[in-house]
Amino acid sequence: xxxxxxxxxxxxxxxxxxxxxxxxxxxxxxxxxxxxxxxxxxxxxxxxxxxxxxxxxxxxxxxxxxxxxxxxxxxxxxxxxxxxxxxxxxxxxxxxxxxxxxxxxxxxxxxx
Numbered sequence: 072x073x074x075x076x077x078x079x080x081x082x083x084x085x086x087x088x089x090x091x092x093x094x095x096x097x098x099x100x101x102x103x104x105x106x107x108x109x110x111x112x113x114x115x116x117x118x119x120x121x122x123x124x125x126x127x128x129x130x131x132x133x134x135x136x137x138x139x140x141x142x143x144x145x146x147x148x149x150x151x152x153x154x155x156x157x158x159x160x161x162x163x164x165x166x167x168x169x170x171x172x173x174x175x176x177x178x179x180x181x182x183x
Contacts, residue, residue: 074103076178078170082111084118090183091126094135105178106130107161108139109168112183117152131158142166 075097079090090106097104108116116139119127130136138159144150154160161168170180 072101072103073097074173074176074178075105076170076173076180077104077106078168078180078182079106079108079112080110081183082114084115086183087112087115088124088126090181091130093181093183094130095126098135104135105173106136107168107170108136108158110140110143111147113139113143113153114147114149116156116158117149120156131156137161138168140168 077090077094079087081087081090087108094104094106116127116131127136136158138161139153141150141160141162142165144153144160150160163169163172170178173180
């Protein structure tokens with residue numbers, strides 16, 4: 072079993088959905104998987120929630136999606152939206168969502 076952190080940066084929904092599909096598949100194969108939204112990807116949760124996207128909803132509800140970058144959410148005007156969706160605001164890297172603690176915990180980092 073591997074520990075994998077998917078660090079999503081891309082703001083295109085199709086790319087993000089592929090990140091989520093990989094997260095789900097890896098979890099189903101027994102790996103420990105976490106997802107962080109950083110950069111442009113922080114703009115996507117509002118639309119995915121509005122669409123009631125089952126992949127997004129399922130990974131959010133089971134805790135696979137750790138949260139979103141606080142600084143990027145603020146800069147891109149979606150801070151309140153992400154808070155209202157119950158997503159954790161991550162800011163451990165100069166106000167952004169970092170990967171250092173996950174590397175220390177033995178996670179491999181995949182970026183999308």
